[in-house]
Amino acid sequence: MHKILVKREIAQKIKFIEVEAPEIAAKAQAGQFVILRLDEAGERFPLTLCDWNKKKGKITLVFLEVGVSTEKMGKLNEGDSILDICGPLGKPSEITKYPLVCIVGGGVGTAAAYPIARAFKEAGSKVISIIGAKTANMLILEDKMAEASNELVICTDDGSKGEKGFVSGALKKLIDSGYNFNAVYAIGPTVMMRAVAETTRPYKIKTVVSLNPIMVDGMGMCGACRVTVGGQTRFACTDGPDFDAHLVDFNELMKRQSCYCPEEKSVLQHYHEGCTCGK
Ligand SMILES: Cc1cc2nc3c(=O)[nH]c(=O)nc-3n(C[C@H](O)[C@H](O)[C@H](O)COP(=O)(O)OP(=O)(O)OC[C@H]3O[C@@H](n4cnc5c(N)ncnc54)[C@H](O)[C@@H]3O)c2cc1C
Ligand code: FES
Structure with missing residues (x-):
């Protein structure tokens, strides 16, 4: 069992929690994830x-409420x-010292x-970060991203804060204005990651x-x-x-991500109607 120590709503439907998980905190590295199960009847989800604090034995998770x-x-x-938190899972991100690296976070992907x-x-890299959201009150972790970056660019789709437009547009502007990025890392909705991949492809920037x-x-x-x-499973x-963004089959990924949409919708409706059977 993992006790929730802190809980805050940091944007509409986006929650920030700190949870007791000393073994995970001891080994966590950037880019890794956990798989949770809330209770005996719960599904596993990543x-x-x-964030993590090895001394205090706690981890931070930030999540958008999208389903049951x-x-x-x-x-x-x-x-x-x-009930269960399994991790840290996945390969850590490959961190090296780059003269100039760009980190792009979209929506809850900023976490x-x-x-x-x-x-x-x-590691000593100069970090330029770009974070984006639909509107100002959906932006998350602005202060943390500012602290973790040498420069921070903020974008909103509706222009309510920072630059109006998508993170991929802000990235293109930076590249065209002379930012000579050695690498770009992008995390967010799949369409956003695909847009970032297409933005950097003509410039041959590692993404x-x-x-x-x-x-x-x-x-x-x-x-x-x-x-x-790259044609391999x-x-x-x-x-x-x-993964290398220029080699990912994003169309297949999006198809597979949405393959259970009808079932997810009906389970959510069932849940909203007050049923607790878990189906
Ligand atoms: C490595 C990884 C890291 C992630 N990190 C975060 C994060 O930090 N914050 C965050 O808000 N979300 C994150 N997600 C997405 C998160 O796992 C899903 O939003 C969550 O599983 C939805 O479950 P649900 O029952 O609430 O919604 P559902 O109604 O079951 O699903 C809604 C949508 O979420 C996705 N989804 C559903 N089940 C899974 C699953 N088992 N695995 C992956 N995706 C699923 C599907 O695209 C689905 O259409 C991450 C996903 C992966 C693979
Ligand atoms: S989640 Fe089962 S193989 Fe990756």
Whole structure:
């Protein structure tokens, strides 16, 4: 059992929790994730490690409520417990000292971008971060991203804060204005990661994305997280989640991500109607 120590709503439907998990905190590295199960009847679902404190034995998770499991978790309070948290899982991001690296976070993906930006800065890289959201009150972790970066660019789709437009547009502007990035890391909705990949492709800038296919075991056994990268089948949970953005088959990924949409919709409706059977 893992006790929730801190819980805050940091944007609409986005929750920030700190949870007791000393073994995971001791080994966590940027780019890794955990798989949770809230209770005996719960499904397994992955969340990225946003932060961790080895001394205090706690980890930070940030999640957007999109379906039954994330809505249920959003209802838990400080003092409540999560049944299982398995991790850290996945390969850590490859952190090296680059003269100039760009970290791009879209929506709740900013929570996963934060530890990567921090790790690059700690390694001595100059870090330019771009974070984006639909509107100002959906932006998250602005202060943390500012701390983890040498420069921070903020974008909103509606222009309510920072630059109006998508993170990929802000990235193109930086490149065209002379920022000579050695690498770009992008984490967010799949369409955003694809847009970043297409932005950097003509400039031949090394670009890495953190993929988020459906995962079940998170250990390379079930095959649920299968993705095609450079024409080869890879498992995002054990071979990734970081992959070369210019080689990812994003169309296949999006198809596979949405393959259970009708079932997810009906289970959510069932849950909203007050049923607790878990189906
Ligand atoms: C490596 C990884 C890291 C992630 N990190 C975060 C994070 O830090 N914060 C965050 O808000 N979200 C994160 N996600 C997405 C998160 O796992 C899903 O939002 C969550 O599983 C949805 O479950 P649900 O029951 O609430 O919604 P559902 O209604 O079951 O699903 C809604 C959508 O979420 C996705 N999803 C559903 N089940 C899974 C699953 N088992 N594995 C992966 N995706 C699923 C599907 O695209 C689905 O259409 C991550 C996903 C992966 C693969
Ligand atoms: S989640 Fe089962 S193989 Fe990756």
